[in-house]
Amino acid sequence: MNQLKQAAAKAILTKIGMLADANGTANANALSTDDIAGMFEYPPDPKMGDLAFPCFKLAKTLRQAPPKIAAALADGLSVDGISDIQVVGGYLNLFVDQSGMAKNTLDAILAQKEAYGGSEEGKGKTVVLDYSSPNVAKPFHIGHLGTTVIGHSLKKLHAFCGYTCVGINHLGDWGTQFGKMIVAYKKWGDRETVERGECDALVELYVKFHEEAEKDPSLNDEARAVFTEMEHGNPEYMELWKWIKEISLREYEKTYRQLGITFDSYAGESFYTDKMPAVVEELKEKNLLKIDDGASIIDLSDYNMPPCLILKRDGSTLYPARDISAALYRKNTYHFDKCIYVTSAGQSLHFAQWFKVLELMGYDWAKDQLVHVPYGTVSIDGGKLSTRSGNVVLLRDLFNQAIEKVSAIMDEKNPNLPDKEKIAESVGVGAIIFYYLSSGRIRDINFVMEDALSFEGNTGPYAQYTYARASSIVSKAEAAGIVGIDAPIDLSGVAVSEEENALIKTLALFPDKVKQALHEYEPSVITRYILDVCADFNRFYHDVQILSCEDACTRLFRVNLTLAVKYVLGNAFELICIQKNEKI
Numbered sequence: 405m406n407q408l409k410q411a412a413a414k415a416i417l418t419k420i421g422m423l424a425d426a427n428g429t430a431n432a433n434a435l436s437t438d439d440i441a442g443m444f445e446y447p448p449d450p451k452m453g454d455l456a457f458p459c460f461k462l463a464k465t466l467r468q469a470p471p472k473i474a475a476a477l478a479d480g481l482s483v484d485g486i487s488d489i490q491v492v493g494g495y496l497n498l499f500v501d502q503s504g505m506a507k508n509t510l511d512a513i514l515a516q517k518e519a520y521g522g523s524e525e526g527k528g529k530t531v532v533l534d535y536s537s538p539n540v541a542k543p544f545h546i547g548h549l550g551t552t553v554i555g556h557s558l559k560k561l562h563a564f565c566g567y568t569c570v571g572i573n574h575l576g577d578w579g580t581q582f583g584k585m586i587v588a589y590k591k592w593g594d595r596e597t598v599e600r601g602e603c604d605a606l607v608e609l610y611v612k613f614h615e616e617a618e619k620d621p622s623l624n625d626e627a628r629a630v631f632t633e634m635e636h637g638n639p640e641y642m643e644l645w646k647w648i649k650e651i652s653l654r655e656y657e658k659t660y661r662q663l664g665i666t667f668d669s670y671a672g673e674s675f676y677t678d679k680m681p682a683v684v685e686e687l688k689e690k691n692l693l694k695i696d697d698g699a700s701i702i703d704l705s706d707y708n709m710p711p712c713l714i715l716k717r718d719g720s721t722l723y724p725a726r727d728i729s730a731a732l733y734r735k736n737t738y739h740f741d742k743c744i745y746v747t748s749a750g751q752s753l754h755f756a757q758w759f760k761v762l763e764l765m766g767y768d769w770a771k772d773q774l775v776h777v778p779y780g781t782v783s784i785d786g787g788k789l790s791t792r793s794g795n796v797v798l799l800r801d802l803f804n805q806a807i808e809k810v811s812a813i814m815d816e817k818n819p820n821l822p823d824k825e826k827i828a829e830s831v832g833v834g835a836i837i838f839y840y841l842s843s844g845r846i847r848d849i850n851f852v853m854e855d856a857l858s859f860e861g862n863t864g865p866y867a868q869y870t871y872a873r874a875s876s877i878v879s880k881a882e883a884a885g886i887v888g889i890d891a892p893i894d895l896s897g898v899a900v901s902e903e904e905n906a907l908i909k910t911l912a913l914f915p916d917k918v919k920q921a922l923h924e925y926e927p928s929v930i931t932r933y934i935l936d937v938c939a940d941f942n943r944f945y946h947d948v949q950i951l952s953c954e955d956a957c958t959r960l961f962r963v964n965l966t967l968a969v970k971y972v973l974g975n976a977f978e979l980i981c982i983q984k985n986e987k988i
């Protein structure tokens with residue numbers, strides 16, 4: 405579809421130029437092919453064509469009414485691959501030559517395979533992605549699902565479009581909470597219990613600290629003092645801190661393994677401890693630091709924001725200071741063209757504040773190269789989540805539940821499936837990711853397990869089932885010795901049905917969808933697209949005979965169409981971190 409859009413845009417642009425010359429509105433000549441290509445819309449109803457070009461925006465530059473422009477542009481317009489052009493009001497409706505599109509699309513998919521849908525837009529550019537980044541000593545709960553899967557999906561999308569990507573887990577491994585943890589451990593903990601209980605044992609200690617501190621607030625002072633000593637390198641505390649971090653990471657890594665996620669760097673907040681003094685010095689030199697009640701802050705009232713907090717009264721550093729230091733370090737280390745931060749919308753102000761501070765420090769790149777990608781809250785069956793009380797829904801419990809239920813369904817559907825456990829794990833975890841990534845990221849989500857796991861609804865298991873169905877048809881065709889699978893298509897003599905054309909048209913949209921998901925930082929575009937492909941493919945599968953079709957040319961076309969579906973679904977699954985299974 406992209407190529408067609410470009411071709412149509414080029415032809416329309418030439419027409420616009422002629423029109424502008426004719427009526428003396430030369431400023432219309434400033435438009436580029438990309439401007440025009442970006443104006444196309446997809447009509448909601450196929451009767452209105454496959455692509456529509458609205459002329460409303462041109463009315464001002466060309467000083468003519470949109471319907472008049474549309475008529476003038478359509479007059480004598482011809483585009484390769486477009487079989488008909490109709491003028492309706494201020495629109496040009498373009499009808500794609502179906503058989504040309506069918507051949508081009510299928511040939512492109514079968515030739516590009518795993519690369520189909522991607523692009524080279526990011527060639528030579530580097531993107532740093534900061535995501536997941538849990539706070540050490542706390543378990544991985546459902547609130548982290550968003551940053552982890554949206555972040556990783558954005559990494560996949562960027563890599564698919566040619567960017568060099570650096571995924572960073574900016575672990576929350578520094579701050580007063582470690583003072584609390586160490587005080588609690590020394591008072592009430594022991595090594596063996598923590599080794600055995602991992603994050604759960606750490607959380608218990610953390611919860612106990614808060615309960616006790618309610619009764620005896622001096623515990624908070626003790627914790628602060630311990631953290632200040634950590635910042636000065638106290639060896640006993642640093643040893644404990646390292647151990648606590650290891651225990652937490654052990655647990656996080658289990659979750660990452662299930663999700664198929666790896667990071668290029670685990671440089672968390674603590675990594676910046678020794679880089680902080682230089683940043684504080686620079687802020688002072690640039691006259692940005694102000695002392696307020698003993699603390700060091702940056703006044704942002706000119707920008708309608710509360711002050712950005714850099715140092716506490718006791719001189720220990722704060723979260724924004726570590727982010728400023730990390731951004732400078734990353735710029736110098738990776739020379740990024742963009743650095744993306746994926747966190748809950750609750751941190752939007754934090755990012756707006758310190759992005760502004762970098763700008764005030766004179767780093768112009770902060771304006772357009774630092775991007776915060778926020779997402780909404782998650783609740784389970786209506787209940788909000790919190791960490792403080794220890795009353796959280798753990799990701800590992802959620803995954804285990806999903807895996808168990810999927811196993812039970814699979815036992816019924818396909819009891820003799822080889823490798824059943826592994827498949828149940830990927831379908832169960834995939835169901836949760838799919839459900840989560842089905843809504844726009846900024847929306848608040850209420851998680852309903854039954855809805856996520858159903859094999860019938862618009863779910864991950866349904867999508868994976870469809871993929872397995874396509875895989876099985878292709879393997880059967882191969883086993884039957886059909887010649888010409890996965891090779892350029894010959895459509896002469898094949899009567900392509902309406903369902904088939906609809907499916908091909910949807911497959912042709914994939915590169916556009918990838919681009920949209922990338923530019924909007926919105927993996928849900930891909931999730932919803934997967935559902936479109938599945939719906940079209942299942943309609944095709946139910947309506948026509950594939951392997952038992954008698955006409956050899958038609959049979960080969962249908963097998964190749966099925967293979968194309970398999971490639972596109974597989975590529976789309978990759979982008980949203982869903983594993984592919986040939987059999988379910």
Ligand code: ARG
Nearest residue numbers: 534537538539574576727747
């Ligand atoms: N650790 C933080 C949290 O769990 C998220 C860190 C996000 N990244 C960053 N560079 N601030 O809330």
